[in-house]
Amino acid sequence: MGKPTIAIVGASSDRSKYGNIAVHSYRNAGYEVFPVHPKEAEIEGLKVYRSVMEIPVALDRVSVYLPPQIGMKVIEEIARKGTKELFLNPGSESDELVAKAQSLGLNVIVACSITAIQKPKGSDPFSAKGI
Numbered sequence: 001m002g003k004p005t006i007a008i009v010g011a012s013s014d015r016s017k018y019g020n021i022a023v024h025s026y027r028n029a030g031y032e033v034f035p036v037h038p039k040e041a042e043i044e045g046l047k048v049y050r051s052v053m054e055i056p057v058a059l060d061r062v063s064v065y066l067p068p069q070i071g072m073k074v075i076e077e078i079a080r081k082g083t084k085e086l087f088l089n090p091g092s093e094s095d096e097l098v099a100k101a102q103s104l105g106l107n108v109i110v111a112c113s114i115t116a117i118q119k120p121k122g123s124d125p126f127s128a129k130g131i
Contacts, residue, residue, distance in 0.1 A: 003032040006113075007052050007083075009074065010065030010092070011035030013043050018089065019065035020044065022114055029117045032057070052081040063087040063113035068094035079104035087113035 006026050012019035019037075023044050027033045033046060034055045040048040049055050051074070052062065062083045064071055071092055078086060079101070086106045088097065093110045101108045109116070 003030055004060045005032045005034065005057055006061040006063060007034045007036050007049075007055055007059050007081075008063050008065065009036045009052065009078070010070075011037050011040070011043050011048065012065070013040055017065070018114070022063055022065065022089075025114050025117055026063075031061075031117075034059070052078055055081070059083040061085045061087065061113070063089060064092045065089055066092050068092060068097045071097045072100065075100050075106075076104065079106055083107075085109055087111060087116065089113055 008019060008022050010019045011023055014020055020043065023033055023035055023046065035043040035046050035048045036052055037043065037048050038050055042048055059081060060083065062078055064087065075097060084107060086101055086108050088108060088110050089112055098108055098110060
């Protein structure tokens with residue numbers, strides 16, 4: 001069984017932003033992380049994808065760090081790619097975006113995805129490093 005997968009949509013190379021903190025946090029928790037950003041090439045040593053559609057594996061989770069108006073532009077693409085969970089982090093959610101995501105059949109969670117990190121089964125619970 002492989003690592004759980006996550007796309008960080010709105011990933012950032014700026015270490016002070018949550019789009020970067022999420023990349024670190026999920027990687028440290030044992031996830032296979034796929035940063036998504038239209039202009040970056042690499043974030044924290046990881047290849048960056050221009051869209052979730054470019055990611056070559058199935059996604060367990062998508063975590064969005066975009067303003068709601070930008071989220072509305074990518075939500076259909078996220079639905080086409082498919083994911084078990086869609087996190088709309090604080091500041092990325094709007095009633096319109098949540099309704100659209102739900103209408104597309106996505107399992108929407110409006111919460112901070114970093115606080116929802118669970119270590120994969122069989123991993124060492126003491127190996128995760130702090131942010």
